[in-house]
Amino acid sequence: MLQQPPAQPGMREDAVDTPALIVDLDAFEANLDHMAGLVAAAGVRLRPHAKTHKSPVVAHLQAARGAVGQCVQKVGEAEVLAWGGVPDILVSNEVVDPAKLARLAALARIARIGLCADDPRGVDAAAAAAADAGVRLRVLVEIDAGGGRCGAAPGPDATALARRIAASPHLIFGGIQAYHGLAQHLRTPEERAAAVGAAVERAGSVVEDLRRHGLACEVVTGAGTGSFALEAASGVFTELQAGSYVFMDADYARNQAPPPFRQALFVLAGVMSAPRPGTAVVDAGHKAVAIDSGLPLVSGRQDVRYVAASDEHGQLALDPGAEPLALGQRLRLVPGHCDPTVDRHDWYVGVRRGRVERLWPVAARGAMA
Numbered sequence: 098m099l100q101q102p103p104a105q106p107g108m109r110e111d112a113v114d115t116p117a118l119i120v121d122l123d124a125f126e127a128n129l130d131h132m133a134g135l136v137a138a139a140g141v142r143l144r145p146h147a148k149t150h151k152s153p154v155v156a157h158l159q160a161a162r163g164a165v166g167q168c169v170q171k172v173g174e175a176e177v178l179a180w181g182g183v184p185d186i187l188v189s190n191e192v193v194d195p196a197k198l199a200r201l202a203a204l205a206r207i208a209r210i211g212l213c214a215d216d217p218r219g220v221d222a223a224a225a226a227a228a229d230a231g232v233r234l235r236v237l238v239e240i241d242a243g244g245g246r247c248g249a250a251p252g253p254d255a256t257a258l259a260r261r262i263a264a265s266p267h268l269i270f271g272g273i274q275a276y277h278g279l280a281q282h283l284r285t286p287e288e289r290a291a292a293v294g295a296a297v298e299r300a301g302s303v304v305e306d307l308r309r310h311g312l313a314c315e316v317v318t319g320a321g322t323g324s325f326a327l328e329a330a331s332g333v334f335t336e337l338q339a340g341s342y343v344f345m346d347a348d349y350a351r352n353q354a355p356p357p358f359r360q361a362l363f364v365l366a367g368v369m370s371a372p373r374p375g376t377a378v379v380d381a382g383h384k385a386v387a388i389d390s391g392l393p394l395v396s397g398r399q400d401v402r403y404v405a406a407s408d409e410h411g412q413l414a415l416d417p418g419a420e421p422l423a424l425g426q427r428l429r430l431v432p433g434h435c436d437p438t439v440d441r442h443d444w445y446v447g448v449r450r451g452r453v454e455r456l457w458p459v460a461a462r463g464a465m466a
Contacts, residue, residue, distance in 0.1 A: 099458065100443045100444070102443075102444045103115070103117040103444060104117065104444075104453045104456065105456075106453050106454060106455065106456065107453060108452070109451060109453075110451050110452065111427045111451075113365055113427070113446055115365050115366050115367035115379075115380055115381065116365060116366050116367075116379075116381040116385035116386075117364070118363075118364060118365075118438070118441075118442035118444065118446060118459070119363040119364070119365045119429060119446050119448055120344070120361055120362060120363075120445050120446065120447045120448065121359075121360075121361045121363065121448060121449075122361075122447045122448060122449040122454060122455070123449060124359035124361035125343060125344070125361040125362075125447075127359055128343050128344075128345070128358045128359055128361055129158060129162055129343060131357065131358060132342050133162035133163050133164075135325075135326070135329070136163070136329065136337060137163060139329035139330065141328075141329050141334065141335055141336065141337055142164075143159070143163065143164045143336070143339070144164065144166050144167060144168055144185075144187060144318060144337065144338055145159050145168065145338070145339060145343070146167070146168040146169075146170075146189070146321075146338050146339065146340025147174055147178060147340065147461070148168070148169060148171075148340060148436055149343060149344060149435060149439065150340070150343055150344070150439065151174065151177070151439055151440065151459050151460060151461035151462055151464070152445070152457055152460055153177065153178055153180075153181025153182060153183055153460060154181075154457045154460075155343065156181070156183045157183070159343075160183070165185060165336070166183070166184070166187060166209070167185070167186050168186075168188075169187070169189070169190075169461075170189065170190045171464050171466060172188065172197045172200050172466065173461065173464030173466050175201065175204060176200065176204060177460045177464060178208075178461070179204045179207055179210075180207075181460065184209060185209045186208055186209070187210075187211040187212070187213075187237070187271075187318070188210075188211065188212040188213065189213060189274055189318070189338060190212070190213055190247070191214060191215060191216075191219055191239065191247055192213075192219075192223070193218070193219050193222050195222065195226065198222055198223055198226035199230065201226070201234065202226045202227050202229070202230035202234060203230060205227070205230070205232040205233070205234060206230075206232060210234060210235065211234070211235035211236065212234065212235075212236055213236070213237050213238070213239040213247075214236050214238060214258060214262070215240075215241075215247050215249040216249070216258075217261055220236060220258060220265070220268070223236055223267075224265045224267045224268050225267075227267035227268060228267045232267075233267055233268060233269050234267070234269070235268075235269045235270075235271035236262045236268050236271055237270075237271040237272050237273055237274045237316065237318070238258045238259045238270075238272075238273050238303075239273070239274040240255050240274070240275050240299060240300065240303055241299075242275040242276060242295075242296035242299055242319060243277050243279070243280070243295050243296050243299065244278045244279045244280075245279075246278065248274075248275075251299045251302050252306065255273070256303070256306050256307060256312075259312055259314070260310060270312065271316055272314050272315055272316025272317060272335075273300060273304070273314060273317050273318070274319060275299065275300040275303075275317060275319040275334070276318075276320070276321065276338060277296040277319065278321065280292035280293050280321070280324045281321040281323030281349075282323055282349070282352065282390075283323075284352055284353055285353050286353060286354045289324050289327065289352075290327060293324050293327040293328060293331075294327075296319070296328075297327075297328070297331040297333050297334070300317050300319070300333050300334070301333045315335070316335055316336060317333055317336070318334070318336035318337075318338060319334060319337075319338055320334060320336075320337040320338055320339060321338060321339050321340070321341070322356050322358075323349060325337045325339045325356075341435050341436065342356060342358045343358075343361065344360075344361050344362035345358050345359065345360045345361060345362065345435065346360075346362065346390070346431065346432050346433060346434055346435040346438075347390070347391060347394050347431045347433045348390040348433050350431075360396070360431055362432065362435050362438070362439070363396060363431060364381050364385055364386045364393065364432060364438065365427055365429055365430075365446070366379035366381035366385070366427070366428050366429075367379060367380050367425060367426070367427055367428075368413075368422045368423065368425060368426045368427075368428065369410075369424070371421070371424060375414065375415045375417070376413065376415065377401075377412075377413040377422045378410050378411065378412055378413065379403075379410070379411040379413060379428060379430075380410070380411075381393075381411045381430060382406045382408050382409045382410045382411050383406050383407065383408050384408055384409060384441060385441055385442075386406075386430055386432045386433075386438050387432055387433065387436075387437035387438045388406055388433060389434055389437060391433035392404070392405075392433060393411075393430040393431055393432050393433060394430065394431040395428055395429075395430060395431075396430065397429065398419075398428065400415060400416040400418075400420075401413055401414070401415050401416070401419060401422070402414045402416075403430065439462075440459070440462055440463065442462070443458060444456055444458060445457040445458075445459060
């Protein structure tokens with residue numbers, strides 16, 4: 098159930114009910130503009146990943162700056178975006194369940210819908226759903242770009258899948274998906290360059306193999322916030338799927354030569370207890386901020402560390418001599434991982450220069466199916 102928003106426009110940030118998901122609008126808009134300029138200069142297309150923001154509002158702001166569509170991971174996310182007026186959506190994931198494929202086929206009546214396949218049975222299931230709905234679905238061959246997760250092996254397997262898609266009267270061959278998720282958080286530029294270089298080689302070999310079999314591959318899509326510049330310069334990738342660039346998080350900041358974007362997403366927490374000298378407790382624990390990529394940082398306070406989390410509590414440690422924290426004081430936390438942190442909240446609270454300016458629902462929150 099959608100909860101009441103924690104703020105109202107015009108309210109001061111320090112009056113926002115906590116915990117709350119805060120978007121610094123100046124940083125957020127700068128990130129949107131900067132990425133739009135980078136992809137335009139590189140001559141590639143941007144298809145941002147909505148698993149980060151889960152919001153048709155953000156999707157439309159990206160489209161206004163040239164994004165060609167959105168990626169999602171789940172059918173439920175695709176439904177929320179399509180119902181929200183987003184016209185071009187790629188489920189950058191395998192969908193094989195007949196009920197889910199029927200939902201995607203129904204969406205194809207109001208939006209351009211694509212999905213991925215790495216198995217002939219997945220291709221046939223998509224074709225059956227499209228035939229039953231009287232639509233055509235766009236299907237991309239996902240290749241294993243080096244991450245060892247989903248994806249057909251480059252070579253005969255990938256080529257056979259593409260030809261199977263192209264031969265179906267109910268499907269459209271949409272290109273190849275070549276996302277290397279593990280490359281995004283490799284810490285050194287050299288490690289990232291090596292991983293993406295291998296992904297580019299794999300993707301390029303598939304494109305060439307398809308050409309030899311008379312099948313054009315106009316879309317090679319992939320990349321993420323940690324590596325997008327490498328794919329953009331590759332001459333092979335035509336689309337970038339970066340998503341976290343809109344918000345950023347503490348884990349991306351740990352990369353050497355981190356992505357060139359500003360921290361725009363915070364969890365606003367309130368100090369609820371200060372039981373002992375040098376300690377404090379805030380009202381943002383596991384349920385408010387994801388810790389799968391490490392504990393959050395305390396923005397603007399190098400002398401205060403978030404040291405432990407439980408369901409509803411976050412424990413802070415203050416350095417010797419640090420200014421004490423007052424009960425009720427608001428602190429901005431920088432999440433370790435932005436995507437699952439967003440999924441814990443119903444509302445974005447857009448703030449500019451200390452005042453609440455906008456409220457947006459996290460419309461696709463919890464869309465796991």
